[in-house]
Amino acid sequence: MVRRTLPGTGLGMAGLMDVTALRRLLAERLGPDAGRFELTPISGGQSNPTFFLDHGARRLVLRKQPDGPILKGAHAIDREYRVLEALAPTDVPVPAPVLYHADPEPLGTPFYLMERVEGRVLTDTALAELPPDQRIPTWMAVADALAAMHGIDPQAVGLGDYGRPGDYFQRQLARWDRQYRASPSEPIPEIAHLHAWLTANQPPDDGAVALCHGDFRLGNMLFHPTEPRVVAILDWELSTLGHPLADLGFCCMPWHTAPEEYGGLLGLDLVARSLPEESAFVARYMAVRPGSAPLLPFHRAFALYRFAVIFVGIADRAAAGSAADPEAAKLAPLARRFAIRGLEVSERG
Numbered sequence: 001m002v003r004r005t006l007p008g009t010g011l012g013m014a015g016l017m018d019v020t021a022l023r024r025l026l027a028e029r030l031g032p033d034a035g036r037f038e039l040t041p042i043s044g045g046q047s048n049p050t051f052f053l054d055h056g057a058r059r060l061v062l063r064k065q066p067d068g069p070i071l072k073g074a075h076a077i078d079r080e081y082r083v084l085e086a087l088a089p090t091d092v093p094v095p096a097p098v099l100y101h102a103d104p105e106p107l108g109t110p111f112y113l114m115e116r117v118e119g120r121v122l123t124d125t126a127l128a129e130l131p132p133d134q135r136i137p138t139w140m141a142v143a144d145a146l147a148a149m150h151g152i153d154p155q156a157v158g159l160g161d162y163g164r165p166g167d168y169f170q171r172q173l174a175r176w177d178r179q180y181r182a183s184p185s186e187p188i189p190e191i192a193h194l195h196a197w198l199t200a201n202q203p204p205d206d207g208a209v210a211l212c213h214g215d216f217r218l219g220n221m222l223f224h225p226t227e228p229r230v231v232a233i234l235d236w237e238l239s240t241l242g243h244p245l246a247d248l249g250f251c252c253m254p255w256h257t258a259p260e261e262y263g264g265l266l267g268l269d270l271v272a273r274s275l276p277e278e279s280a281f282v283a284r285y286m287a288v289r290p291g292s293a294p295l296l297p298f299h300r301a302f303a304l305y306r307f308a309v310i311f312v313g314i315a316d317r318a319a320a321g322s323a324a325d326p327e328a329a330k331l332a333p334l335a336r337r338f339a340i341r342g343l344e345v346s347e348r349g
Contacts, residue, residue: 021106026055026113029099048077048237052116060098064111078102079162080236081112083211086157092149093232117232119222125254125263130228132274137228139276140284142218145230146251147288150210150244163241165209169202169302172246176309183312185319190339191312194305197346201298208245208293214238216247218254244292248285249299252278253307256300256341262307262334266341297345304342311335 023037033056040052042061053060065077077100084097098113127135154160164171177195213220215238222232255278257264270277282295315332 018106025101025106030055030058032056048080053113059116060113061095061116062111062113064107065109076237077110077112079239081114082162083159083236083239084114086159087149087152090152090157092152093145093230095232095234117222119224119231121219122221122223123219123263125218125265126259126268126273126275128273134228135274136276136280138223139281141223141228141230142221142251143281143284144288145221145233146213146216146247147285149213149216149233150247150289150292152211154209154211154241159211159241162211162239165241166207167205168209168243168246169198169298170205172242172302172306173198173202176306180309180312183316185312185316188308188312188336188339190336190343191305191308194301194308194339194342194346197343198298198302198305201346203293203296203298206293208243209241210244210247212240212242212244212247214240214242214247214250216251244289245295245299246302248282248295249303250306252282252295252300253303255281256304256345257338261337261341262331297349301342301345304338304345308335308338308342311338 019037019039022039023033026037027033036054036056038052038054039062042050042052047066048063049066050064051062053062063077063080081097081100084094087094088096095114095117098115100110100112102110104110122129122138127138130138154162173195180191180195213233213236215235216233220233220235221230222234223229224231254264254266256266258266259268265275268275286292311331311334315335318332
């Protein structure tokens with residue numbers, strides 16, 4: 001079966017992507033497809049368009065840059081592919097890389113292929129679709145995967161130059177403050193107050209450097225079809241060298257936000273729902289990485305601040321009519337809500 005065009009995906013001129021040239025290219029690179037070549041878009045919020053690709057007997061995933069102008073450094077799929085190549089020989093669960101194609105032709109932008117991993121996507125942090133006895137083990141598997149990733153020596157896997165080591169939070173606070181101040185939206189006092197608290201309470205740089213995912217959350221992982229085990233970490237677009245506690249603090253956000261605030265756990269009866277307390281999740285991570293510095297209110301509040309600024313950007317794009325997600329306007333109020341949650345973390349100490 002050959003699918004020649006994919007209408008409505010935003011790919012190529014007039015929203016069409018001709019895959020005939022792609023099939024020809026892959027026949028040269030991967031061998032003949034024996035008459036089976038099917039490309040299917042994966043729905044979801046990915047900023048980099050992603051597809052399932054059946055090429056003969058091989059089940060692959062194709063990921064490409066979006067069409068049109070992009071910001072410098074954004075949608076860096078070459079960096080994503082580099083991470084997959086670096087981690088493939090390690091114990092960190094990632095899809096096996098297949099090929100990277102830097103030439104914009106034939107898809108209009110560079111793309112890469114990776115092996116398709118069979119598994120479950122779990123986006124509900126309360127894990128309501130799972131049997132109760134699998135919920136805590138599933139969250140513990142997330143902690144294990146995060147700790148395994150942070151346990152990799154970037155230099156040893158060829159990623160020593162993947163980012164700037166040192167002063168990570170200082171640079172990040174400056175970066176997100178610049179982005180927030182560039183917003184044309186009305187100021188949100190809570191964001192400014194949270195930024196001031198973070199600046200005043202930043203812990204001394206301890207020199208910890210790790211490969212950081214940048215968006216390490218439940219929905220960016222594939223779980224084994226039946227077991228509470230992570231079989232692939234996905235969407236490495238925001239990855240860099242950074243402080244490992246930035247990832248851990250980000251992954252803890254569900255315990256500090258309510259269900260109506262982007263699907264958090266705050267306010268739920270965790271015991272009744274067979275879900276772990278945040279302290280148990282952090283303890284599992286620390287057990288795998290016993291030399292880690294402690295997770296502080298600063299790290300939790302920083303994650304909430306960063307997401308608050310991200311929601312400001314989403315609101316700006318929605319107001320300008322350029323948001324990719326038609327539901328983006330509904331996310332705008334979360335900028336203030338996440339900043340408030342960050343201030344609550346700061347007040348609890």
